[in-house]
Amino acid sequence: MKSPPPDRSSEAKSSLRDAKPRVFALVGNPNSGKTTLFNSLTGLRQKVSNYPGVTVERKEGTAIGQHGEPIRLIDLPGAYSLNPQSPDEEILRDVLLGRRTDTPRPDAVICVIDATNAERHLYLATQVLELGLPTILVLNMTDLAEASQIRIDPEKLSAKLGVPVVPMRAHRRAGLPELRIAMSRHDLPASGHQVPLPEEIHGLLEKTHAEDSAHARHAALYAPGKARELLDSNQEWEDRLIAARYDSIHELCEDSFHRSETEVTTLTDRLDGIFLHRIFGWLVLSAVLIILFVMVFFGGELPMQGIEWLFGKLAEVIQAAMPPGDLRDLLTDGIIAGVGGVIVFLPQILILFFFIGLMEDSGYLPRVAFLLDRFMSRVGLHGRSFIPLLSSYACAVPGIMGTRTIDNPKDRLVTILVAPFASCSARLPVYAIMIVTIFPTERVPLLAKAGLLFGMYALGTIGIFCFAWLFNKILKRDTSAPTVMELPTYKSPSLRSVLSQMWDRSKLFVRRAGTVILGISILLWAANTYPKTPGVDAATQSENSFAGKLGHAIEPVIEPLGYDWRIGVGIIASFAAREVFVSAMKISFNVAEDDEDEAATMMQLRERFRESKRDDGTPLFSPLTCISLMVFYVFALQCASTVAVVRRETNSWRWPLFQLGYMTLTAYLAALIVYQGGRFLGFA
Amino acid sequence: MTEDSLKLSHLQVGSRARIASYLSTDPALRRFREMGMLPGTEVRIVRLAPLGDPIEIAVGASLLSLRREQADLITVIPDKGAPTDPR
Numbered sequence A: 001m002k003s004p005p006p007d008r009s010s011e012a013k014s015s016l017r018d019a020k021p022r023v024f025a026l027v028g029n030p031n032s033g034k035t036t037l038f039n040s041l042t043g044l045r046q047k048v049s050n051y052p053g054v055t056v057e058r059k060e061g062t063a064i065g066q067h068g069e070p071i072r073l074i075d076l077p078g079a080y081s082l083n084p085q086s087p088d089e090e091i092l093r094d095v096l097l098g099r100r101t102d103t104p105r106p107d108a109v110i111c112v113i114d115a116t117n118a119e120r121h122l123y124l125a126t127q128v129l130e131l132g133l134p135t136i137l138v139l140n141m142t143d144l145a146e147a148s149q150i151r152i153d154p155e156k157l158s159a160k161l162g163v164p165v166v167p168m169r170a171h172r173r174a175g176l177p178e179l180r181i182a183m184s185r186h187d188l189p190a191s192g193h194q195v196p197l198p199e200e201i202h203g204l205l206e207k208t209h210a211e212d213s214a215h216a217r218h219a220a221l222y223a224p225g226k227a228r229e230l231l232d233s234n235q236e237w238e239d240r241l242i243a244a245r246y247d248s249i250h251e252l253c254e255d256s257f258h259r260s261e262t263e264v265t266t267l268t269d270r271l272d273g274i275f276l277h278r279i280f281g282w283l284v285l286s287a288v289l290i291i292l293f294v295m296v297f298f299g300g301e302l303p304m305q306g307i308e309w310l311f312g313k314l315a316e317v318i319q320a321a322m323p324p325g326d327l328r329d330l331l332t333d334g335i336i337a338g339v340g341g342v343i344v345f346l347p348q349i350l351i352l353f354f355f356i357g358l359m360e361d362s363g364y365l366p367r368v369a370f371l372l373d374r375f376m377s378r379v380g381l382h383g384r385s386f387i388p389l390l391s392s393y394a395c396a397v398p399g400i401m402g403t404r405t406i407d408n409p410k411d412r413l414v415t416i417l418v419a420p421f422a423s424c425s426a427r428l429p430v431y432a433i434m435i436v437t438i439f440p441t442e443r444v445p446l447l448a449k450a451g452l453l454f455g456m457y458a459l460g461t462i463g464i465f466c467f468a469w470l471f472n473k474i475l476k477r478d479t480s481a482p483t484v485m486e487l488p489t490y491k492s493p494s495l496r497s498v499l500s501q502m503w504d505r506s507k508l509f510v511r512r513a514g515t516v517i518l519g520i521s522i523l524l525w526a527a528n529t530y531p532k533t534p535g536v537d538a539a540t541q542s543e544n545s546f547a548g549k550l551g552h553a554i555e556p557v558i559e560p561l562g563y564d565w566r567i568g569v570g571i572i573a574s575f576a577a578r579e580v581f582v583s584a585m586k587i588s589f590n591v592a593e594d595d596e597d598e599a600a601t602m603m604q605l606r607e608r609f610r611e612s613k614r615d616d617g618t619p620l621f622s623p624l625t626c627i628s629l630m631v632f633y634v635f636a637l638q639c640a641s642t643v644a645v646v647r648r649e650t651n652s653w654r655w656p657l658f659q660l661g662y663m664t665l666t667a668y669l670a671a672l673i674v675y676q677g678g679r680f681l682g683f684a
Numbered sequence B: 001m002t003e004d005s006l007k008l009s010h011l012q013v014g015s016r017a018r019i020a021s022y023l024s025t026d027p028a029l030r031r032f033r034e035m036g037m038l039p040g041t042e043v044r045i046v047r048l049a050p051l052g053d054p055i056e057i058a059v060g061a062s063l064l065s066l067r068r069e070q071a072d073l074i075t076v077i078p079d080k081g082a083p084t085d086p087r
Helices: A010-018 A034-042 A087-096 A115-129 A142-147 A154-161 A176-184 A199-208 A214-220 A226-233 A235-256 A267-275 A280-299 A301-321 A326-343 A346-362 A365-377 A383-392 A396-405 A409-421 A425-438 A446-474 A495-529 A538-544 A546-553 A555-561 A565-573 A580-588 A598-611 A623-635 A640-650 A654-680 B027-034
Strands: A023-028 A046-050 A057-064 A070-075 A108-114 A135-140 A150-152 A165-167 A257-259 B016-022 B042-048 B055-059 B062-066 B074-078
Touching: A023 A034, A023 A087, A023 A115, A034 A046, A034 A057, A034 A070, A034 A108, A034 A176, A034 A495, A046 A495, A057 A176, A108 A115, A108 A176, A115 A135, A115 A142, A115 A150, A115 A235, A135 A154, A135 A176, A142 A150, A154 A165, A154 A235, A165 A176, A199 A214, A199 A226, A199 A235, A214 A226, A226 A235, A235 A257, A235 B027, A267 A280, A280 A301, A280 A346, A280 A365, A280 A383, A301 A326, A301 A346, A326 A495, A346 A365, A346 A383, A346 A396, A346 A495, A365 A383, A365 B062, A383 A396, A383 A409, A396 A409, A396 A495, A396 A640, A409 A446, A409 A640, A409 A654, A425 A446, A425 A580, A425 A598, A425 A623, A446 A623, A446 A654, A495 A546, A495 A565, A495 A640, A538 A546, A538 A580, A546 A555, A546 A565, A555 A565, A555 A623, A555 A654, A565 A580, A580 A598, A623 A654, A640 A654, B016 B027
Parallel strands: A023 A070, A023 A108, A108 A135, A135 A165
Antiparallel strands: A046 A057, A057 A070, A150 A257, B016 B042, B016 B074, B042 B055, B055 B062
């Protein structure tokens, strides 16, 4: 079939200007290179949000057509079939069938298939073609197909399907102009190709959808309804349908894809020989994970210090420029500190998503899951949960954002729920001050310090595995999601894709989580500032504030853990961020901040801790109290940023609130057992 | 299960076989067939993960990883002369 060239008359142009932009949907299997293509077509003109009611991300962007006209492009989730087995695939089906109220039914479809694996990719593609929407078929990764000695004949495929076929190498941006030309065509045809339906199913559709067009009958195979119900209950029919589709695909491919007779050892075969090797595989994986962890943990440190310094300076400038008062304090201690507290996460998020992007785009990420799946399946998780959990030992915020690489919704939720047990870097200041307080000598024996720290990390890790196991038992598998995982061909990652993902994640974090974090930090600032008691020192002011009163109020509850109201104030003040505990304690225990010599202030705080007594005259910070407090911080979700990120990633308040509840309860019980158990055993 | 068929999980690395049948009607297994693992299709065991599970198989041009518990639900007829695991 030869179709007329695109219309370029000026008349067409002017009519375009007034018309509403057309909507194209981008469809394809996972790993088809669909997202890379989306990035190439839209650049930074992208919007990421959520489909209402589900946790599936909605990506839309504006592409520019051949004549400069805007085209709305919706990047639908990757899927293997129109017959959905996950929330992602349900979205794809519902948008293509026009079943969602929040997204218009697309005017046309761009269907991306991997030229090295055309048969498998054409399974979804032919399903989509039968829906009767004008379609462009993109044959992606033609360079890799060439390397595998597959000769492709796009014209033949185009003739058979009746739609334009555009060969592309989306990673190298080759084929983009041709695609743009096709997208601007106003006579874009729909395919007439149809898989011959097995007789029984044909007869069934005749009955259930007598009045409908052929396209609508095909749609009925996927949408909930009579026909679908019958197919679901009759596996034999379903299988015949699948087989008929593959038969028709083999016929399609016969003329257009010529595979070489000799078996070719591909780059993927050779690389997997190393990366999945029983010895070298582990070596490569360890190296990759160590680099990733060191970069997230330490690589983020310098820029984070820079950001803290910058916001500190900004606060100083405002302090110098404005007369003292509540407004100035709100600006410096509430808003600037809050915004700084949001921005400070960006280095770690950027670094983690740089690595995740590289691994995802190159094809290594599923291999990590392959190597570690057995280990993670012991507690009911998938191998894909490993990297998000590992990253959480640096910081749960990027770690939880990284769970988007887990495709099974239940595995993803369980991973999100347990990730904050990983002892992140914000807990270190709390551990540090407690460890120096435990020992009577100023110099802590190195072995004891390492042992205590190791114990805290181990405790958090045990928490992760126990609760993952528990949640896995409690939460039912919501869909019968298969755990088959594709190991895609390796390809050299596209920097543009990686950068685009880093940009997306940072933007989403600042916009969605950032506002919540800022709100909570202003609230906490107010709780620590009001009501004001004029003419008293900082410690008394703190005691009289809302936070101080709250600390007093919860004293009976936390007394069994070995804490008094001052520690209560610290716990409340550090709800937004664990490291705030130390600065709140400095205020409560009258330790002057000395920016020049941080070590000296820490030692001063340690002295105050060791001097302070309970009402009955026994020392407040006994070793047992210190350990109880450390254990509390291992398990407690003292992090507003995590709450905000979980809210954004699960698209509801239900899970972050549940998480806050169960983690706080766990922390309380664990600290109670430590303190009361310790006393029972005769420790003070 | 007929006499010359055995479970996919019992095939040795490197051996080839044709899918015979599925032992479960679990709808989750439909995805395997949709990804090309239809009865009669040739599969090749590429490797086991170093920890013994999952199993990597080649179906057409796809490399797929599936867990042993699922490979247990699929019967295959080994190609002649193919070595099998005596288990």
